[in-house]
Amino acid sequence: MAALYGSSFLITGGTGSFGRELVGYLLEHCDPRRISVYSRDELKQFEARNQFHDDPRLHWVIGDVRDRDRLRSAMRGVDYVVHAAALKQVDTAERNAFEFTRTNILGSQNVIDAAVDNGVRKVVALSTDKACRPVNLYGGTKLVADKLFVSANHAAAYQETRFSVVRYGNVLGSRGSVVPLFRELARQGRSLPITDKRMTRFWITLDQAVRFVVESLEIMQGGELYVPRIPSMRILDLAEAVAPAAPTHEIGVRPGEKLHEEMICPDDAPLVVRVADRYVVGPAVTSWGYLPPAGAEPVPDSFSYSSDGNDQWLDVEQLRALLAGVGPGAKG
Structure with missing residues (x-):
């Protein structure tokens, strides 16, 4: 992380699960000059200040990403920004469409x-x-946001600022976890609710997600969409790993939910290359001198990346071993 060492950072949504993990990682590995933690919730900021023992390198900013002037003030002297703030609940979005538009877009x-x-x-x-x-x-709303960040490189082509995107699926160890729910229901001797027994998901821990984002921040040229190569799991295997032999019952796929996570669709295949532990979706049109990353391998024309078609899978025993080290569990 030599390029990031001693720099100043701003994290929107910085008091969420990801934001806190990122703050801890940067403090430990990058010796930042300053980290501005930008979020709306004063209680979460109070709790985070206590978590990090009022580290003098941390700058706490109450603000909303809807407020452009507040963001502009908060970013003075900042070298790097990680934009993690978003409204995220699928069912809530359907009932509050413009609120999600205002925040996410x-x-x-x-x-x-x-x-x-x-x-x-x-x-x-x-x-x-x-x-x-x-x-x-x-x-x-998140697809539009992705497109805005890639397109922003055109507007800033003759300036220093560059923009990229990182995409991954559900995170083990974030809020909204299904694992503690499974554990509590199993403790009570109750059946575990399974959305659909065919369901698959990608597996990434909070620590892995943070490391991937920081690595992407360091290597990005601007315009890339980075996707980690990570294993998949079956929801029934996860239930067995969390609560062995517990009964299960299907509750049906919720509105707006997919059976399998998909991170790259076939339509994007012409823009995708594989580089070591990641896929990189390059920009369709560039005006800022973008070059394909070193060591890039093109993918097949019909390529897609979904949790059910993955070439890496975790079995029950592997899941059980990994669950021991991820804290709260899996966001579901």
Whole structure:
């Protein structure tokens, strides 16, 4: 992380599960000059200040990504931005469509504008598997946000600031976890609710997600969408790993939910290359001198990356061993 060492950072949504893990990682590995933790919730900021023992390198900023002026002020002197703030609940989005639009789309544009105005070096935005061929409003807003960040490189082609996107699926160890629910129901001797017994998901821990984002921030040129190569799991195997022999029952796929996570669709295949532990979806059109990454291997024309078609799988014993080290468990 030599390129990031001693730099200043701003993290939107910085008091969420990912934000806190990222703050801890940067403090330990990058000796930052300053980390501005930007979020709306004063209680979460109070709790995070206590968690990090009021580390003097941390700068706490109450603000909303909907507020462009506040973002512009908060980004003064910042070298790198990680945009993690978003509204995320699928069912809530369907009932509050414009609120999700204001935060996930207009808020993302505000982050872009504030970064350009302040000459920030690099900005990485967090995406979601739900932005790939979206079937719900949340996914639709995140797809637009992804496109805004890639397109922002055109507007900033003759400036220093560059923008990229990182996309991954559900995270083990984040809030909204299904694993503690399974454990509690099993303790009570109750049946575990399974959305659909055919369901598969990718597996990534919070620590892995943070490391992947930081590595992407360091190597990005601008315009890339980075996707980690990670294993898949079957939901029934996860239930067995969490609560061996517990009974299960199907509750049906929820509105806007997919049976399998998809992070790259076949339509994007012409733009995709594989580089070591990741796939890189390059920009379709460039005006800022983008070059394919070193060591890039093209993928087949029909390539897609979904949890059911993966070439890496975790079995019950592997899941059980991994669960011992991920804290709260899996976001589901």
